[in-house]
Amino acid sequence: MALVLTTASVPDGQRLAYWRDALGRALVPMAVTARHDGPFEGTVSAERLGCLRIATVEADAQRVSRTPAHLTAAAPAAAGDFVAVGLQTAGSATLVQDGRRAFADEGDLVVYDTGRPYSLDFPRRFATRVVHMPRRALGLREEDLRRVTGTVITGTEGFGALLVNFLTSLTASVPPCAPAVAARLGTGVVDLFATLVDARTRDGTEPGANQGDHLLLRVRDHIDRNLADPALCPRTVAAAHHISVRYLHRLFEGEGVTVARLIQQRRLERCARELHRSDATASTVSAIAQHWGFANPAHFSRVFRAAYGHSPREWREGRHELLPTG
Structure with missing residues (x-):
């Protein structure tokens, strides 16, 4: 009401x-x-x-x-x-x-x-x-x-x-x-x-962007669409776009983030959203992490805490504090 x-x-x-x-x-x-x-x-x-x-x-x-x-x-x-x-x-x-x-x-x-x-x-x-x-x-x-x-x-x-x-x-x-x-x-x-x-946050979307900008956008889109694939890495990204890994890294030189780091960041964002929405009866923390490409639970916990200042479990348990009480 x-x-x-x-x-x-x-x-x-x-x-x-x-x-x-x-x-x-x-x-x-x-x-x-x-x-x-x-x-x-x-x-x-x-x-x-x-x-x-x-x-x-x-x-x-x-x-x-x-x-x-x-x-x-x-x-x-x-x-x-x-x-x-x-x-x-x-x-x-x-x-x-x-x-x-x-x-x-x-x-x-x-x-x-x-x-x-x-x-x-x-x-x-x-x-x-x-x-x-x-x-x-x-x-x-x-x-x-x-x-x-x-x-x-x-x-x-x-x-x-x-x-x-x-x-x-x-x-x-x-x-x-x-x-x-x-x-x-x-x-x-x-x-x-x-x-x-x-x-x-993505540059090069305006008219007149050069070929490298458009390729960079396609690479970013490919990463977002394949985050759940545990095999996603710079090598597979380069292969999907028929370029060398070296050239892929060159594309990201002005982005302030490496390809591998971007993949990790995007996966962490997906996990953070899903953990916030889930509860104790939903998927386990390990299952959510695995779904988004983190095969090692201990590694996932470390990188999540480094990114968000809380463990994945603390992040999930803290969700009730975000909801208004009336």
Whole structure:
């Protein structure tokens, strides 16, 4: 059942304080400043869909900000758990995070990290739908995630258009469904967003890219499609593209990662996502690791801890901390 909070029945002098608390319950604690004089009006509804938190906000002009003080006061497990995607359905917004300033108009997406300070300025009455995704469910490296946080994604082309269309349909009316179906829908949003982030980490996609760039894209795509193959390695990748291993390594010289390291990173990301979604009755940690090409459980545990700061079992057991309590 959706949580609905509105200022409609609140005395005028108490509305802004009530609204601040309402946003804190539906989203995360933040400061709120009204952008006009007179009684403030706002309504927010919040509900869950699998691992997602979805909120619809309609309100008067305002500026909201999440400050270092909010992060310090947050519980450790909740301080940086969510990546937020806001779909601007009416009005405009300016997002500031990590020194970036981005303007969003109707139909655009703003992307930000609730675990770092940010502000959103709405200069006139607006409506937005906000989706909070657990960071661990994304299974992305911090440096890759920071490529899109603090930015605006237009809904006119590429994965941005696909994500906007999907979120528009999904959040317009969150369908009542069985927990298993809700989990699948939530996972679909997470996977689509992770794919968008991955697409933005790859260079050479613009028109005019040279032959080597296109080959590099094909190699990366081949790696992603064959991660579950335990035989996947630089030699098999080179053979599949009819090039030498030496030339394959040359292609990756400017990528900041070796072929073998990329394969390991992508496998770890898949494992992290699957571990987050699974529970004690699902596949074992070793089975998940083996499915994604890690034949040695001890080696998998070492490289996973090195990448994520937790053992695979700790990562799975910590998933309950990422889900809102109501």
